Amino acid sequence: MSLVIGPLDLPAHVDEALAVQAVAFGLGPDEVAVRRQIVLRHMTYPGARALGATAGGRLVGFVYGMPNDRTHWWSTVVEPYLRARGHEDWLDDSFVITELHVHPAYQNRGVGRSLITTITDSATEPRSILSAIDIESPARGLYRSLGYEDLARQVLFPSAPRPYAVMGAPLPLRRR
Numbered sequence: 607m608s609l610v611i612g613p614l615d616l617p618a619h620v621d622e623a624l625a626v627q628a629v630a631f632g633l634g635p636d637e638v639a640v641r642r643q644i645v646l647r648h649m650t651y652p653g654a655r656a657l658g659a660t661a662g663g664r665l666v667g668f669v670y671g672m673p674n675d676r677t678h679w680w681s682t683v684v685e686p687y688l689r690a691r692g693h694e695d696w697l698d699d700s701f702v703i704t705e706l707h708v709h710p711a712y713q714n715r716g717v718g719r720s721l722i723t724t725i726t727d728s729a730t731e732p733r734s735i736l737s738a739i740d741i742e743s744p745a746r747g748l749y750r751s752l753g754y755e756d757l758a759r760q761v762l763f764p765s766a767p768r769p770y771a772v773m774g775a776p777l778p779l780r781r782r
């Protein structure tokens with residue numbers, strides 16, 4: 607089945623996107639309900655945009671992000687960790703990848719790589735930052751292969767049980 611990567615009207619398709627995230631990342635119904643409000647709020651922020659991957663018209667992956675704003679919650683949480691490592695300047699002129707998820711049935715086919723390189727290719731910022739659970743995972747492997755490096759580790763978000771790593775890469779992302 608052919609996969610198509612293209613712009614995604616995320617507010618209109620938020621339930622399909624969260625269904626992908628729920629199975630890819632492991633979210634329960636309560637977490638989905640919370641994420642739904644967060645995603646809808648994020649998409650009102652200046653410069654926020656999303657891309658989707660569809661197979662036979664069905665959403666199987668998505669990415670969204672926005673130019674970083676130091677007043678956004680995510681930025682205020684990671685700021686002291688970056689400052690402690692001398693990397694605080696990464697919060698300026700940076701495109702944040704907020705979420706990237708691919709349905710397990712469609713992983714390892716280059717969908718995630720394509721989504722993140724396509725969305726960052728359209729960014730005007732010279733660099734990109736993101737956070738990922740601080741373990742060796744396919745996500746961390748993918749990000750490293752695209753040029754993302756660790757800016758901070760063991761970052762604790764108030765509501766998350768596991769620590770995160772914050773990673774940053776120059777744009778455009780590295781090609782294989």
Ligand SMILES: CC(C)(COP(=O)(O)OP(=O)(O)OC[C@H]1O[C@@H](n2cnc3c(N)ncnc32)[C@H](O)[C@@H]1OP(=O)(O)O)[C@@H](O)C(=O)NCCC(=O)NCCS
Pocket residue numbers: 630631706707708709712713714715716717718719720737738739743744745746747748749751
């Ligand atoms: C992370 C994720 C989006 C990647 O999507 P994907 O479509 O499978 O990724 P791609 O096929 O484009 O790229 C796979 C790359 O991931 C990396 N990767 C895959 N499996 C890996 C593993 N077991 N260990 C290390 N790296 C791995 C490799 O760098 C691989 O690159 P390659 O093409 O050179 O082999 C997907 O695994 C996913 O949705 N995971 C669950 C949700 C999640 O963790 N999201 C990220 C939150 S920060």
